[in-house]
């Protein structure tokens with residue numbers, strides 16, 4: 001028999017956006033169910049130091065912050081479900097989501113907080129060496145490259161933080177960037193440039209990850225100079241791709257309005273999507289700010305928008321009765 005879980009407020013995603021929506025929704029008596037997905041706690045569980053989430057004078061750890069958010073949400077009455085949603089039906093209310101084991105979740109409103117996923121370079125050699133030298137998460141895999149030469153590809157906050165983090169394990173870190181300036185925050189750039197164990201290769205693109213050794217793994221990266229076209233080889237055993245994220249919206253194609261980059265479209269100043277009763281918050285609808293605190297802020301908005309929507313729907317139903 002198929003298990004079904006029904007609630008007033010169904011939340012998809014357990015990063016800062018989903019858990020903040022859960023805290024507000026639970027305190028409003030909506031008994032939210034949070035479907036956590038394969039990354040409970042979201043992106044912040046893949047990082048270490050968090051220095052810009054308000055409320056903490058001292059540096060805190062990303063995974064710890066997310067544990068606290070989940071504990072707070074559960075404490076006020078939200079229910080966590082460890083499942084990955086593979087199918088949705090938004091054609092009528094209550095909305096129905098189906099998990100990968102067939103479990104059905106239904107909600108009078110749906111809050112989508114599925115965030116974003118790491119982007120890859122999409123080279124055949126990258127695919128071939130994923131998990132054998134090529135990674136998209138230094139904090140997860142950096143430990144395996146203790147004492148080895150490593151490189152990070154990208155020029156944003158993530159790339160710079162990953163390069164700095166990798167110096168805990170490696171004395172030889174190279175940052176490879178396709179332009180001649182970084183888009184990372186100035187404070188991070190300063191730390192990067194000052195670090196004696198990090199060098200930066202400007203105007204370089206990865207043309208190929210090079211495999212070798214026994215057992216086979218990454219032995220080097222072939223780079224193309226974007227100005228001269230010249231090819232060169234960098235000897236490294238770890239290559240960390242840190243070129244940003246794509247919104248996790250595959251499930252919603254054809255069901256909700258998405259923008260040209262695939263982010264869920266919301267009405268300006270709200271979390272309302274193109275389907276009444278479906279709200280979106282966090283990185284899945286925000287391609288500009290993409291911060292834990294803004295995700296949490298829009299999560300709060302989604303819960304308040306949900307509450308208002310349900311109150312109006314209840315009022316209309318009672319008038320019609």
Ligand code: FAD
Pocket residue numbers: 012013014015016017018035036037038039040041042043044046047049050051052053083084085086113114115116117158248251281282283284290291292293295
């Ligand atoms: P996410 O955190 O991406 O969470 C998405 C959730 O949706 C996950 O729980 C996932 O399991 C779930 N999900 C997705 N698809 C499904 C599905 N089909 N079914 C069920 N569940 C699903 N921001 C800062 O403010 N400060 C920092 O120091 C900082 N450091 C960062 C370091 C790194 C390495 C990275 C990658 C990001 C960092 N950020 C930082 C950005 C911050 O992590 C994000 O802005 C924030 O996590 C977005 O929250 P979110 O809730 O929108 O989505």
Ligand code: NAP
Pocket residue numbers: 052121153154155156157158159161178179182183205242243244245288289290291
């Ligand atoms: P990002 O800011 O989008 O930066 C992506 C970087 O990768 C850019 O430098 C980009 O180059 C490069 N790039 C993109 N596609 C590429 C390709 N195909 N080949 C080579 N290089 C490519 O992504 P992010 O660094 O992951 O950050 C995402 C969000 O999370 C940001 O809003 C960021 O502020 C936030 N974040 C915050 C913190 C923090 O506050 N401490 C830490 C991490 C992340 P160009 O510059 O040439 O476009």
